[in-house]
Amino acid sequence: MNGYRDLRVALLGCGSVGAQTARLILEHGDELAARIGARLTLAGIAVRDVDAKRDVELPRELFTTDAERLVQGADIVIELMGGIEPAKSLILKALEGGADVVTANKALIAAHGPELADAAEQVGAQLSYEAAVAAAIPILRPLRESLAGDQITRVLGIVNGSTNYILDRMDRFGDSAEDAARVASELGFLEADPTLDVEGYDAAQKATILASIAFHTEVPVETVHREGITAITAEQIEAARSAGFVIKLLAIAERITSSDGVEGVSARVYPALIRRDHPLAAVHEGKNAVFVEAEAAGELMFYGAGAGGSETASAVLGDLVSAARRHIAGGPGIPGSLHAELPVLPVGEVTTAYQIMLEVRDQPGVLAAIAGILAEHGVSAASVEQTVLESHGGERDGRATLVIGTHQAREADLAATVDALRSADAVHAVTSVLRLEGNA
Amino acid sequence: MNGYRDLRVALLGCGSVGAQTARLILEHGDELAARIGARLTLAGIAVRDVDAKRDVELPRELFTTDAERLVQGADIVIELMGGIEPAKSLILKALEGGADVVTANKALIAAHGPELADAAEQVGAQLSYEAAVAAAIPILRPLRESLAGDQITRVLGIVNGSTNYILDRMDRFGDSAEDAARVASELGFLEADPTLDVEGYDAAQKATILASIAFHTEVPVETVHREGITAITAEQIEAARSAGFVIKLLAIAERITSSDGVEGVSARVYPALIRRDHPLAAVHEGKNAVFVEAEAAGELMFYGAGAGGSETASAVLGDLVSAARRHIAGGPGIPGSLHAELPVLPVGEVTTAYQIMLEVRDQPGVLAAIAGILAEHGVSAASVEQTVLESHGGERDGRATLVIGTHQAREADLAATVDALRSADAVHAVTSVLRLEGNA
Incomplete structure (x- = not known):
């Protein structure tokens, strides 16, 4: 014909x-x-x-x-x-x-x-x-071919539509986690067994694929650090909003250098705070987007439908x-080269920033004790905000809420800081720990 | 080696x-x-x-x-x-x-x-x-290869960083057109001769390239309908903002059907209103973005730097x-196929919607006269908003401002409607005419 x-x-x-x-x-x-x-x-x-x-x-x-x-x-x-x-x-x-x-x-x-x-x-x-990644959005070909002459430094992806739908509803409509999940389920955004989505397994598979293409390195899916969204509460979403952030489940592939100077790759999935004026913050409902940072190209974003027949x-x-x-x-296919063979580094080697919410005793010396714990771990605070809690009668009940935003530090040091805070006398409870990403 | x-x-x-x-x-x-x-x-x-x-x-x-x-x-x-x-x-x-x-x-x-x-x-x-189009942003390869099995219906691009910088400053900082252009010039966003940018010539070249790749058709640059941003005023920007829109200079490549049933292509450049929740509205400063609508893929957007060494x-x-x-x-290069050979249709055949601002006499029968003019041209109003102008003393001075948002209609009919309004007795002046795009 x-x-x-x-x-x-x-x-x-x-x-x-x-x-x-x-x-x-x-x-x-x-x-x-x-x-x-x-x-x-x-x-x-x-x-x-x-x-x-x-x-x-x-x-x-x-x-x-x-x-x-x-x-x-x-x-x-x-x-x-x-x-x-x-x-x-x-x-x-x-x-x-x-x-x-x-x-x-x-x-x-x-x-x-x-x-x-x-x-x-x-x-x-x-x-x-x-x-296989972000459905309709051309992302693998641009990474492999369009950016083939560039050095990709970081990829931040909203690559799971179900969890984005849930987090977006919680953020924009004030839904509880349960209500948002119910609506997502009714609209077909969630599988009968939602574990793959809400526990971040699906996003981890995509992080593996993105990392291996971006960095020409084999990144086994078992090496992807993975946290889902099941622990995210309406209170965290609300606190994020009033501080100018939105919480998104991110699949992150990043080129990093370990504390002892080893060049390597990190692939990880967790819910993180993103500034509201970051392009990823405007990705609503079940949409997907992949934000790419490259040495020469600067910041790029690829946006579109992440699912659908x-x-x-x-x-x-x-x-x-x-x-x-x-x-x-004619001519052979273009192989996906894994020549760089970079080591996959543990999440502890990642540099990030934490936002930590604490309930503390409202008494002299508490702030000094907490500052001491941060300093011990080499972590410095970028911001500290204290709110004294009042009982319903309007009287102070001896407790205060403290929100600490840290400067960038090594994940291992940040995690150790949180552990130390948890067991500190002055601290009633650590109520929220979230990482801050996309700070460029 | x-x-x-x-x-x-x-x-x-x-x-x-x-x-x-x-x-x-x-x-x-x-x-x-x-x-x-x-x-x-x-x-x-x-x-x-x-x-x-x-x-x-x-x-x-x-x-x-x-x-x-x-x-x-x-x-x-x-x-x-x-x-x-x-x-x-x-x-x-x-x-x-x-x-x-x-x-x-x-x-x-x-x-x-x-x-x-x-x-x-x-x-x-x-x-x-x-x-050649949108600098760092991978857009031509995705159009040519990633979407090679799809039918692209429309491409809306912010492809000129200088004009986006000017419009963005006017929108976000309330600058006058002159002030915004001065800042853009100082920051190196404008050439010594800014005509190529502000008159839309640069965007028209990119519209030609986008249209020819998206629709496999030769689209001579002379056939691109072109309007620049030099007539855009701070008042229009402000009016757009309060109505929930932002004005962006768009390069548009669209597959259209003429009023007599001819399948063809439209390539055009003009400043247009975009809803503030459209992904293109969040493209600030000198950034570029190309929004693509395709039959199967749905809506995609490609975002990044539109200039820079x-x-x-x-x-x-x-x-x-x-x-x-x-x-x-080995093997030959992949040619950019122009096999579709679609006709390039004149801008009059485009379907769009207008937002028209008028100064009218504040007297009975004016609205009916204006509604009559719209109806004569087969144009129907989606919204009409009237504001009676008061003089400084607070008295009505016999004039009113009318903002008409039309339903979608053929550009030729819309343009003829505006001409008729201009010469109507009831109308003092047509103060602004802008098209509304990205309504999906």
Whole structure:
């Protein structure tokens, strides 16, 4: 047709992203052929149940339960099944056969990315997974290609839409954590088991992928320091707001130097305070954004939908068209280089700043005692704000709230400071500890 | 060295971007070699005056005034001279010799992009110009590659830092247009001749480039409808603010259908009202951002520095690394396809909404007369707000201010409505007409 060469595309999986991917390939066939210089032929869609209900009506004859057979003879394989197996084996089989592979499988890439990349490089095939991080937002290709001549220093990502939705509701509507989670669940922002989202596992997978691409280094997902949002309270959100901050769950990939001079990489996930005039603070609802700091380029931000069938399919199609163009042009795929081999440093080596809220005795000497604890750990205060608590009758009840904003210090020293404060006589309770990020 | 193959890079021009580009190539040679799999050798830097003062200290022996000779035998040519000639002839010569070309020359690409792209395609070379639009921000590659499987419907760009700086100061500090321009000039945001910026010529060049890539269509720069910011007053900015808007100079590339059903493209530049909660409203100072709407991906935004030596050099280096990888891998460059060949439609065919401010007689029947004029042109009002003007003594002086927000309508009808209002008896003066964009 039109003299175009055919490229056989095998689709594995037909959930909401798979169905939209199939629809786009079929509906925009002519336009895609013109852009690529070859026609994409959807050879088949491998599913577990041929008769299952799909989001999109698709020709029945495309469906098969025999994924292995479908992969054979494909020029490009799109894996949208999710999970580790059989996705991994099928991808390896496809690569061995010389096919390019496009996947949106963040769990698989986070766990086995280097092994799959090796397999691709062996045969000169292209493995791409733009959709695995921040769905529709082009972020991996810009990191890998547009910033290929620059030195990335830090990546701060809002990469989990569910938790951003919850935190955003708490911030903008004053919801309790429970109410916000209920609304998020009703709107389909949360999975039946929300643990992957709210405990930060999903964001940690994305931090792994971002760190490895930004720093050309293997960053095992087990090395990602991870804290979720389950401990965040409405009181913390409110206190953050009145101090000019917003709390966001961030996936952070950063190039750091340890206290003994080792150059390395940190990948971590935690809820952190962001100044309200930082571009990341304006990322509302389920949107995602990735803020990148690079030596020459300065600050960049990439913003858009972080989930959704057609949104994710857009990223899959982008990878598909690239793979197809490469297939036509010849020449091997561009491997994701891990040549830098930087060590992954523990979170204790990170430099950050804490905001610590304490309940203390309202009596002379308390402030001096606390200042002493900070000084002992080499931590200095950037701001201290004390509020004397009054009982309902208006009388002082002998307690005060203290909010300490620290200067930048090593995470290990900050954490030790908080431990020391917890056991100090003058301190009733440490009520909140949050890191401050994006201070550039 | 390290067994890497050498790639000869010729640099044409050594202004602030050229000097930073040379610095990055020289300083990061080992890291770049590891990323590319080949060593970039800076073969020379062609300049007009070898002895001129540079931003960066560079080895004197690199400089030459013989650009033609430098281009011969280069694997990759970086053109950062600016202007049409001799840049164009040198690029054509480089392409004819099979070299890949990287340029940041927006004027040249806007005027002769298709001719240069043809020349590159003839020999299978790569022509890239990421730095020509929004400097450090990766936008052309995402449009061309990441969104290659999607249908882009609209691109709204803040792509001129100088005018954004001026409008932002007027909005955030209440500056007059003159004061804001003076500060912008003092800070180096404005050229000695600011016409290119404030009259929208620079933004129009970028609109041409964005439209042609987004819609695979040749969009001559002469077809871009262009209005600058010189007529924008502090009163308009203030009125916009109190109505919940901000005024931004936008470069817009949009896929539209004409009133008689022709599918085509619109490229235009004008100052427009944007809702304050739109992501583009938060783009302050000299920053740039490009907001993209696509059928599957939904809304995306790309944000960052729109100017600066090292920032622009980062984009140049990204293109350079890509070209180098392609050179090593073999296979032709990916041509920027103009296959869609959509007609460029006149601005009259655009659908938009107007906000019109009028001074009218404060007497019965005026509102009816004005409503009649709107209806005659098929334009309907979304909102009408009337303020009776009082003289200093507090008495009504027979005049009122009327602010009409229209529903979406065809630009030609809206413009005709404004003309009719101007000559209506009831109307003293039309004091402001602004379009409302980014209403999604």
